Amino acid sequence: MRMHxxxxxxFVSSAATAAAASALWPLRxxxxxxxxxxxxxxxxxxxxxxxxxxxGQPSDAIVFHSPExxxxxxxxxxxxxxxxxxxxxxAILVEENPxxxxxxxxxxxxxxxxxxxxxxxxxxxxxxxxxxAQGKLHLASRQTKVTLGGCGG
Amino acid sequence: MANPMRIRAARNxxxxxxxxxxxxPMETGLRKDASxxxxxxxxxVQVTAKCNxxxxxxxxxxxxxxxxPFLQFSxxxxxxGDVVSVTWTDTAGDSRTDQITLT
Numbered sequence: 001m002r003m004h005x006x007x008x009x010x011f012v013s014s015a016a017t018a019a020a021a022s023a024l025w026p027l028r029x030x031x032x033x034x035x036x037x038x039x040x041x042x043x044x045x046x047x048x049x050x051x052x053x054x055x056g057q058p059s060d061a062i063v064f065h066s067p068e069x070x071x072x073x074x075x076x077x078x079x080x081x082x083x084x085x086x087x088x089x090x091a092i093l094v095e096e097n098p099x100x101x102x103x104x105x106x107x108x109x110x111x112x113x114x115x116x117x118x119x120x121x122x123x124x125x126x127x128x129x130x131x132x133a134q135g136k137l138h139l140a141s142r143q144t145k146v147t148l149g150g151c152g153g
Numbered sequence: 154m155a156n157p158m159r160i161r162a163a164r165n166x167x168x169x170x171x172x173x174x175x176x177x178p179m180e181t182g183l184r185k186d187a188s189x190x191x192x193x194x195x196x197x198v199q200v201t202a203k204c205n206x207x208x209x210x211x212x213x214x215x216x217x218x219x220x221x222p223f224l225q226f227s228x229x230x231x232x233x234g235d236v237v238s239v240t241w242t243d244t245a246g247d248s249r250t251d252q253i254t255l256t
Contacts, residue, residue: 035198035213075219094217098183102217105226111209112168116225120181120217 033106040101045093048101049130049137052091056130056137059084064129064140070121073146079116082131082138087113089132096125121146158251162237169231169255171202173224173239181216197222199242204231231255 039051049055065079080090087107093100102119113131121127121144128141156176163170175197182194194216202210209228231237238252 033211033213040213040215077223079225097217098181099215099217102215104213106211106213108208108211110207110229112227112229114227115210116223118219118223120219 036101036104039091039104040099042101043099045095045100045126045128048093048099049128049139052101052104052130052137053132053135054130054137056139059131059138059140062129062131062138062140064127064142066127066142066144068143069145069147071147073121073123075118076121076127076144076146077116077118078127078129080114080129080131082113082133084113084131084133084138086133087131088134090115091130091132092117092119093128093130094119094121094125095128097122100128155247155249158239158241158249160237160239160251160253162231162253162255164231164233164255168227168229169204169237170227171225171237171239173202175222175224175239175241177221177241177243179216179218179220179222183216195244197241197243200224200239202226202237202239204228204235204237209237 036051039048042048042051061083063081070076078092082090089104089106091104092102094102105115107113124145126141126143128139131138159174161172177197178195180192180195184192186192196216197214200212201208210226233255235255236252238250240248240250242248
């Protein structure tokens with residue numbers, strides 16, 4: 001195939017733009033779900049929240065269930081439902097654990113910002129939920145009393 | 154290879170609720186055995202749930218998620234015949250995927 005120099009340049013540049021645009025999108029999605037390594041390493045609640053983009057403001061729009069008294073700290077059920085518009089991320093933190101951050105959940109388009117799971121709580125502690133919506137951190141917390149530690153002996 | 158996950162899904166109008174029970178020891182790396190040697194950490198670090206090819210939930214976990222983790226989540230959409238799959242990866246690089254078909 002014979003191609004004129006001008007049309008060849010136009011062809012190459014349009015192909016490059018298309019490739020760049022398609023390459024960008026999975027990259028962006030990936031960047032959002034990258035493991036917040038610093039937040040998982042943090043040994044204090046404030047440091048973990050700061051690493052997540054905190055400190056954050058308390059919010060009433062988060063429904064957060066956890067038992068007031070947990071007999072077994074190794075299995076403490078937590079349920080979270082966020083009605084903050086644009087919820088992207090929900091993190092669960094246990095203040096008194098050796099590393100407070102337990103889990104971070106990411107909600108892509110079409111996911112309901114609600115999650116239920118079970119976490120370990122080493123001793124009587126405040127449980128904090130950090131909801132990230134439109135780049136802002138919203139907090140809710142509850143105290144859970146543990147009669148048997150969650151980290152074994 | 155780890156044991157299979159148990160997955161259940163229920164469709165209610167426009168949303169689908171999914172419950173997953175994984176089988177994993179979730180060792181924190183802080184516990185010691187009877188002789189006082191530290192049991193090395195082995196826990197799930199990443200979880201991804203998909204409905205067909207669409208990612209409906211992603212999660213990054215630390216060691217503080219309970220042993221044999223339970224997870225419940227919801228997403229909008231999901232029709233009969235759609236495949237919901239859940240994948241986890243642990244600190245040893247092991248991973249497992251299980252799936253069910255929506256009815």
